[in-house]
Amino acid sequence: MEASRVKVIDQSQVAPPPGSVSTTTVPLTFFDILWLSCNTMQRIFFYELPYPALHYTQTVLPRLKESLSLTLRHFFPFAAKLMCPPPPHQPYIVYNEGDAVQVTVAESDADLLNHFVELSFVSLASNDTQVAPNMAIQFTVFPNSGISIGVTFNHVAADGRSVQHFMKSWAAIHRSQREDLTSFSLPYCKRDVIKDTQGLSSVLLKDLRNINTEDHLLRDFGGDVLADNVLTTFTMKRAKIEQMKRWITTHSENDDELGQVHMSTYVVTCAFTWVNIMKLREKIRGSSDNDDMLYSLLFGADCRERFELSIPGTYFGNCLTHVCVSVKRRELMGEAGIGIAARAIGRKISELGKGALRGAEKWASNFTEVFKHQRVVTVAGSPKFRVYETDFGWGRPKKSDMVHIPPYSGFSLAENIEDDGGIDIGMVIGLDKLHLLNALFEQ
Numbered sequence: 147m148e149a150s151r152v153k154v155i156d157q158s159q160v161a162p163p164p165g166s167v168s169t170t171t172v173p174l175t176f177f178d179i180l181w182l183s184c185n186t187m188q189r190i191f192f193y194e195l196p197y198p199a200l201h202y203t204q205t206v207l208p209r210l211k212e213s214l215s216l217t218l219r220h221f222f223p224f225a226a227k228l229m230c231p232p233p234p235h236q237p238y239i240v241y242n243e244g245d246a247v248q249v250t251v252a253e254s255d256a257d258l259l260n261h262f263v264e265l266s267f268v269s270l271a272s273n274d275t276q277v278a279p280n281m282a283i284q285f286t287v288f289p290n291s292g293i294s295i296g297v298t299f300n301h302v303a304a305d306g307r308s309v310q311h312f313m314k315s316w317a318a319i320h321r322s323q324r325e326d327l328t329s330f331s332l333p334y335c336k337r338d339v340i341k342d343t344q345g346l347s348s349v350l351l352k353d354l355r356n357i358n359t360e361d362h363l364l365r366d367f368g369g370d371v372l373a374d375n376v377l378t379t380f381t382m383k384r385a386k387i388e389q390m391k392r393w394i395t396t397h398s399e400n401d402d403e404l405g406q407v408h409m410s411t412y413v414v415t416c417a418f419t420w421v422n423i424m425k426l427r428e429k430i431r432g433s434s435d436n437d438d439m440l441y442s443l444l445f446g447a448d449c450r451e452r453f454e455l456s457i458p459g460t461y462f463g464n465c466l467t468h469v470c471v472s473v474k475r476r477e478l479m480g481e482a483g484i485g486i487a488a489r490a491i492g493r494k495i496s497e498l499g500k501g502a503l504r505g506a507e508k509w510a511s512n513f514t515e516v517f518k519h520q521r522v523v524t525v526a527g528s529p530k531f532r533v534y535e536t537d538f539g540w541g542r543p544k545k546s547d548m549v550h551i552p553p554y555s556g557f558s559l560a561e562n563i564e565d566d567g568g569i570d571i572g573m574v575i576g577l578d579k580l581h582l583l584n585a586l587f588e589q
């Protein structure tokens with residue numbers, strides 16, 4: 147395969163309009179603090195547009211930057227900086243006049259939708275270990291074919307739902323060519339709605355500071371299989387999902403507890419993918435794991451609009467509780483593995499009804515143990531984000547991908563663009579292992 151070339155042609159800073167945001171300090175809530183241990187996130191949107199290179203530089207890019215600036219006025223924490231002073235000081239976010247998002251413009255000679263294209267993403271790297279930017283953006287122009295918008299963000303600043311809110315607001319401002327405040331809902335940027343009655347922030351921060359960096363929460367799966375990795379997407383059609391829901395429900399007739407559990411699309415898709423990723427890992431590496439070893443699935447559940455917490459749907463920041471589902475290897479890898487996984491995931495989700503923050507004081511300490519002693523798969527994204535509704539006035543994106551998925555130990559979820567109710571599952575695996583995964587999914 148011939149390597150494509152991506153060359154950087156411009157770098158600039160885009161800030162909110164001068165004087166539109168005053169100096170503001172945003173404290174971190176306990177929801178934000180756990181993400182101090184995590185890598186930055188990356189998402190990319192591809193749009194098909196027939197313009198020549200000159201039209202991008204003269205018209206498309208200036209308009210994108212101008213609308214970005216207007217959007218940042220409302221989502222200013224993305225232009226702000228994360229400050230991490232040494233203990234005993236607390237980390238926080240601060241916006242000062244002039245703070246900006248770094249914007250890189252690149253040009254590629256690849257096909258817009260060539261998924262093997264090397265995504266040369268801007269990082270949030272900073273020379274200062276105590277100050278980090280919260281967002282960087284890369285526009286990659288594919289002359290006569292399209293443009294991609296790559297967003298790298300610091301999860302400490304916001305979760306996936308907030309990022310999608312930002313993207314859709316930016317798209318709405320760009321589409322209407324002005325800052326029409328009726329075309330999107332304003333984010334709720336104050337932190338006063340997050341009540342920390344149990345002192346969770348200080349417990350989590352203390353635990354995180356005690357974690358050995360080698361126990362970093364999001365470790366990748368081994369070093370030997372990382373070369374030649376590709377980002378790939380599998381689709382589960384709605385009909386297949388419904389079939390799987392029925393199958394799991396009918397094979398659980400004697401499980402009284404299951405009456406309370408909703409076999410949602412999320413539950414069955416996660417169960418199916420989790421089992422297959424673990425099977426793929428065993429096919430590649432063989433398994434020396436004890437049958438009693440715990441295999442775990444970790445995902446975030448949104449806490450906005452939960453009755454007991456009263457956090458508005460437009461809340462900007464992190465608002466995820468963390469769910470860890472563990473099943474013994476023997477059961478997960480057995481014939482009934484997908485059904486067992488689905489029931490275990492469904493039960494954990496229904497338990498959130500008893501209090502979404504139960505056990506939150508142990509998030510950091512438990513997860514360190516889980517990553518140390520168990521085999522972990524993480525889930526990113528959500529079909530609820532409706533990423534394909536991010537319309538800058540050019541119609542729906544042709545494709546949207548999450549890029550930061552850990553190889554062989556994570557996957558992302560999004561709605562499928564063609565099949566209403568279908569789900570796209572994004573994964574990063576070795577190019578030479580794709581046939582193995584295809585075979586498992588077919589089976």
Ligand SMILES: CC(C)(COP(=O)(O)OP(=O)(O)OC[C@H]1O[C@@H](n2cnc3c(N)ncnc32)[C@H](O)[C@@H]1OP(=O)(O)O)[C@@H](O)C(=O)NCCC(=O)NCCSC(=O)CC(=O)O
Pocket residue numbers: 187189305306307309408409410411412413445446447448449466495525526527528530
């Ligand atoms: C707890 C969950 C994970 C899973 O809950 P559930 O199993 O109950 O599934 P669910 O909430 O999707 O939906 C349950 C049922 O409610 C109905 N339902 C749900 N959402 C609906 C909607 N928008 N419109 C209409 N109906 C809807 C459906 O009937 C669905 O059943 P059916 O499915 O059968 O039709 C979810 O609720 C949740 O919190 N999702 C968001 C997770 C998230 O924000 N992740 C991002 C992490 S940050 C990150 O990763 C970074 C990044 O993204 O960049």
